[in-house]
Amino acid sequence: MERQSTYTATATIDEQGILTGWSDGAQRLLGYDSSAVVGRPAAALLAADAAAVRRILAGRQRWNGTLPLRHRDGRSLELGVIAHHRTTRTGAADWLLVSAVTARAQPPRGEPLEEWTFLQSPFPLAIFDAELRLVRANRRMEHALALPEAAMRGLRVVHIVPGPASEETDRSMRQALEAGRPQEVRARLGPDLGGTAVLTPLKDADGRVRAVCLSTQRPAQDTTARPRPPGEAGSPVGTAADQARAAQELGEVTVPRLADVMAVDLLDSPRTDTESGRQRAPLVLRRAALRPVPDSAEPVPGSAVGEAVVCPPDSPPALCLTAGRPLLYDTADPGISAWTELDPCAAWLRAFETRSLLAVPLRAQGGTLGVALFGRHRGREPFGPEDLRLAEEFAAKAADGIDQARAPTRTRTTTTALQQGLLPHTLPEQAALEVATRYLPAATRAGVGGDWFDVIPLSGARVALVVGDVVGHGLRASATMGRLRTAVRTLADVDLPADELLSHLDDLVLRLAADEGSADPSAEAAGGIGTTCLYAVYDPVSRHCTLARAGHPPPAVVTPDGTVRFLDVPAGPPLGLGGLPFEAVETELPEGSLLALYTDGLFEAREHDIDEALDKMFAALGHPATSLDSVCDRVLTELLSHRPDDDIALLVARTRVLHRDRVAAWELENEPTVVARARHLAADQLTAWGLDEAAFTTELMVSELVTNAIRYGRPPIRLRLIHQDSTLICEVYDASGSTPHMRRARIFDEGGRGLLLVAQLAERWGTRHDRIGKTVWAEQSVAGTGG
Structure with a gap:
C-alpha cells in the first residue's frame, strides 16, 4: 500500500448500514471509487463478522480501534479507525468513519527535559503540522479527548471531534499558521476541553512557521455548558x-x-x-x-x-x-x-x-x-x-x-441517554423565529428529570414553542417526558388551538396515570400528574402570538425598545387534574421582540430571594447581545451560583416578520366563475415574485381548493399566498367547520379528485380550524428567488 504522504480517508454510513459518503482518501486507501460503494451495505467492505462490529458500536457515541477492511484487489487491511455517531444538519443520524494514513510511524521526540515537560504539562497540549494534522498530544490531551495519541495522529481536529466548535478551531489554526501570530478561540471541543483555546505558531530557527500548538484549560466553573453526552465526565458528586x-x-x-x-x-x-x-x-x-x-x-x-x-x-x-x-x-x-x-x-x-x-x-x-x-x-x-x-x-x-x-x-x-435521545438534537429549519436553547441536567444523585423544550413548524409559516416540566427525576420522569413531547407534536400537527391542545394533553396524563396507577399504586407522580407546560404559537404574518399554560411559569418578553415584562397568560392548572379549563391569550409582538420560555429550576438553583432572581433575569434579557446564544449564556451565568438541584430548560426566540411584499390575500365571491379569477390572481402574483416556473402547479392547486370551498363551504371565502424563502404556501379559507377528506374517485365520477391532486402536487397539505371556519393549505418548494 502506498504510504508516501499523509492523507485522511473518511466514509459515512446511515443507520441502516448503507454507505452514504466516500472520500477521495477512502478511494486511494481501498481502491474503490465512490460510485462502486455509495448506496451499498458497508458490511461488504468488512473482512470480519459484521454482526460483531454492530455489537461493538451499539449504544456508543464514539469508538476507536482497528477494523479489518477488504481492499479492491482482495487484500485484507487492518486499519485504525475512529467512528463518530452524530446527528447531521438535517436531523438524521449516521456514523462518520475516519482513518489517517501517515507516512511517519512515530512523531519526532525532543530532549528528555523537553519531552517530560510536554508529556507532564498540567494543561492539554497538541501539536498540528503545516497541514493541520495532529503529530503530538500529551497525556492531558489524551485524557481530555479520551483518545490515545496514536489514534489521533495524522487527523485534523474536525475529524477528531466533529462539530461546529472544531470547524471554528480549524479555521483559527489556519490563521495562526498563515499570520504567524497566536490566535484565541472560544470553543468547547469536549466535556473536559472547554474555555479558550490558545493556538500558538511554532517557528524554526529561521522564523518559518512549521506547526501550531493547541493548548487549553477548562474553566474552574462553567455554568453555561451544554449537557454532557452520556458516559462522559459529570457523574454525581461522591x-x-x-x-x-x-x-x-x-x-x-x-x-x-x-x-x-x-x-x-x-x-x-x-x-x-x-x-x-x-x-x-x-x-x-x-x-x-x-x-x-x-x-x-x-x-x-x-x-x-x-x-x-x-x-x-x-x-x-x-x-x-x-x-x-x-x-x-x-x-x-x-x-x-x-x-x-x-x-x-x-x-x-x-x-x-x-x-x-x-x-x-x-x-x-x-x-x-x-x-x-x-x-x-x-x-x-x-x-x-x-x-x-x-x-x-x-x-x-x-x-x-x-x-x-x-x-x-x-x-x-x-437516564441521561434516554433524556438526551428524547430532546431535539437539532432545531428545525423555519424563518419565523431565531431560536437558541439550553438544557442543564440536575446535579443531584436523583438524576435528570423530565424538563423539555421543542420548536415545531406549523402551517401558514407559523411556529410553535413548547417548554414543559415533568414531576420527579430518573427514568420514569424521562420516559413520561418523551410520551408528552410526542403527544404535543402530534396534536400540533393537526393545528389545534393552544388551549385545546393543553386540554387533550391533560386527558392523556389522566389516562397514563390510570394505567400506571393500576400497575403500581405506589408510583410517584404516575403518568406525569403535576406536569407543567407552556405552549405558544407565533405567526410572522400577523405578528400575533397565542399562548396557553398549564401551571407553568409565565414567559418573559423583551420589546425592541428594551422593555422587559412577563406576558399575562392565565396560569391554568397543572396537567392531570382534569375537568378544569385552560385559557389562551393573544398578543401582538413587534418585529425583533425577544421571548424567553424556561422551567422553574432556573430560579430554584439560586440561593437569593425570588425578587432578586427576577431582577437578574430581566437585566440579562434586556442587555444588548450579538446573538441569542449570548443571551442564554448571560441568563444562566447571572442566575446560577452552583450546579442546579433541578433540571433547567431555557428557550429564547427573537421574532421575525413576513412583510406585505411576501403575502398576498384576496376575498372571493361565492360563485363558480370566481375560480378563473383566482387562478389569474395567483399567476400575476407569482410573476411579481419571480416564480413563474411554479405558476402551473399553483394554479392547479388554487383551482381545486377554491372550487372545494365554493362547493362544500360557506362564505366568506379568502385566498392567501405566502412566499417564505424557498417555500410557497397556498391557503383557502371558508366559514364552514366541516373537514374535507381525500377520496379515490371511481372511473365514471365527474368529481372527487381535487384533494388527491393537491396531495400529489404539494409537499405538505392539511386543514387548520379556526374559532369560526377552517383553512385548507398546501405547501410547495420553489426555486425562484422572489422579488
Missing part, C-alpha cells in the same frame, strides 16, 4: 470518590501483606469479554489508587491518582485486560524492562525497584472494570501460586466494591 475509596481499600489490605507497591487503573466504562479480547491500540485508563509500602516518604513518580494512564498494547496492563486473566512478569525481562524504562506511566515500578510484577483484571457483573498491579522489590521472593490466589480473591472483592460505587453512575448514564 461517585468517583466512592470508586477511589474501594480501590484504595485494596491497597490497604494488600500492602505490605502481599506486595510492596500496588496500583489500580480503571476503564472509563466496563468492557465486555468480546471487547477485552480485541485490544490493538493504546489503552487509556484512569489511576484510582497507588499505594507503596507505608514507610515510603518520597512522592511516587508517574501518573497520580485521578490522572490518565496510557498503556501501549504490549504493556502488562493491556495484555492482562486482553487475556482476561492474571499475568506474572519478571521486570528484568527485556520487553518489560523496556516498558518500565520508556513509559512515564510505569515510572513507579522503576522507582521502587520492582522485580516481580503481578497484573490482575478487575471483573464484576458489569464486565471488566480495569486492572490491579502488584509489585515486589528485589529483596523479596517473587510472587508464587498462593500469592496469585490471594491477589485474585482480593481483586474480586475490590471489583465488587467499585462496581457498586458505579451503580449510581450507570443509572444516571442510562
Whole structure:
C-alpha cells in the first residue's frame, strides 16, 4: 500500500448500514471509487463478522480501534479507525468513519527535559503540522479527548471531534499558521476541553512557521455548558470518590501483606469479554489508587491518582485486560524492562525497584472494570501460586466494591441517554423565529428529570414553542417526558388551538396515570400528574402570538425598545387534574421582540430571594447581545451560583416578520366563475415574485381548493399566498367547520379528485380550524428567488 504522504480517508454510513459518503482518501486507501460503494451495505467492505462490529458500536457515541477492511484487489487491511455517531444538519443520524494514513510511524521526540515537560504539562497540549494534522498530544490531551495519541495522529481536529466548535478551531489554526501570530478561540471541543483555546505558531530557527500548538484549560466553573453526552465526565458528586475509596481499600489490605507497591487503573466504562479480547491500540485508563509500602516518604513518580494512564498494547496492563486473566512478569525481562524504562506511566515500578510484577483484571457483573498491579522489590521472593490466589480473591472483592460505587453512575448514564435521545438534537429549519436553547441536567444523585423544550413548524409559516416540566427525576420522569413531547407534536400537527391542545394533553396524563396507577399504586407522580407546560404559537404574518399554560411559569418578553415584562397568560392548572379549563391569550409582538420560555429550576438553583432572581433575569434579557446564544449564556451565568438541584430548560426566540411584499390575500365571491379569477390572481402574483416556473402547479392547486370551498363551504371565502424563502404556501379559507377528506374517485365520477391532486402536487397539505371556519393549505418548494 502506498504510504508516501499523509492523507485522511473518511466514509459515512446511515443507520441502516448503507454507505452514504466516500472520500477521495477512502478511494486511494481501498481502491474503490465512490460510485462502486455509495448506496451499498458497508458490511461488504468488512473482512470480519459484521454482526460483531454492530455489537461493538451499539449504544456508543464514539469508538476507536482497528477494523479489518477488504481492499479492491482482495487484500485484507487492518486499519485504525475512529467512528463518530452524530446527528447531521438535517436531523438524521449516521456514523462518520475516519482513518489517517501517515507516512511517519512515530512523531519526532525532543530532549528528555523537553519531552517530560510536554508529556507532564498540567494543561492539554497538541501539536498540528503545516497541514493541520495532529503529530503530538500529551497525556492531558489524551485524557481530555479520551483518545490515545496514536489514534489521533495524522487527523485534523474536525475529524477528531466533529462539530461546529472544531470547524471554528480549524479555521483559527489556519490563521495562526498563515499570520504567524497566536490566535484565541472560544470553543468547547469536549466535556473536559472547554474555555479558550490558545493556538500558538511554532517557528524554526529561521522564523518559518512549521506547526501550531493547541493548548487549553477548562474553566474552574462553567455554568453555561451544554449537557454532557452520556458516559462522559459529570457523574454525581461522591461517585468517583466512592470508586477511589474501594480501590484504595485494596491497597490497604494488600500492602505490605502481599506486595510492596500496588496500583489500580480503571476503564472509563466496563468492557465486555468480546471487547477485552480485541485490544490493538493504546489503552487509556484512569489511576484510582497507588499505594507503596507505608514507610515510603518520597512522592511516587508517574501518573497520580485521578490522572490518565496510557498503556501501549504490549504493556502488562493491556495484555492482562486482553487475556482476561492474571499475568506474572519478571521486570528484568527485556520487553518489560523496556516498558518500565520508556513509559512515564510505569515510572513507579522503576522507582521502587520492582522485580516481580503481578497484573490482575478487575471483573464484576458489569464486565471488566480495569486492572490491579502488584509489585515486589528485589529483596523479596517473587510472587508464587498462593500469592496469585490471594491477589485474585482480593481483586474480586475490590471489583465488587467499585462496581457498586458505579451503580449510581450507570443509572444516571442510562437516564441521561434516554433524556438526551428524547430532546431535539437539532432545531428545525423555519424563518419565523431565531431560536437558541439550553438544557442543564440536575446535579443531584436523583438524576435528570423530565424538563423539555421543542420548536415545531406549523402551517401558514407559523411556529410553535413548547417548554414543559415533568414531576420527579430518573427514568420514569424521562420516559413520561418523551410520551408528552410526542403527544404535543402530534396534536400540533393537526393545528389545534393552544388551549385545546393543553386540554387533550391533560386527558392523556389522566389516562397514563390510570394505567400506571393500576400497575403500581405506589408510583410517584404516575403518568406525569403535576406536569407543567407552556405552549405558544407565533405567526410572522400577523405578528400575533397565542399562548396557553398549564401551571407553568409565565414567559418573559423583551420589546425592541428594551422593555422587559412577563406576558399575562392565565396560569391554568397543572396537567392531570382534569375537568378544569385552560385559557389562551393573544398578543401582538413587534418585529425583533425577544421571548424567553424556561422551567422553574432556573430560579430554584439560586440561593437569593425570588425578587432578586427576577431582577437578574430581566437585566440579562434586556442587555444588548450579538446573538441569542449570548443571551442564554448571560441568563444562566447571572442566575446560577452552583450546579442546579433541578433540571433547567431555557428557550429564547427573537421574532421575525413576513412583510406585505411576501403575502398576498384576496376575498372571493361565492360563485363558480370566481375560480378563473383566482387562478389569474395567483399567476400575476407569482410573476411579481419571480416564480413563474411554479405558476402551473399553483394554479392547479388554487383551482381545486377554491372550487372545494365554493362547493362544500360557506362564505366568506379568502385566498392567501405566502412566499417564505424557498417555500410557497397556498391557503383557502371558508366559514364552514366541516373537514374535507381525500377520496379515490371511481372511473365514471365527474368529481372527487381535487384533494388527491393537491396531495400529489404539494409537499405538505392539511386543514387548520379556526374559532369560526377552517383553512385548507398546501405547501410547495420553489426555486425562484422572489422579488
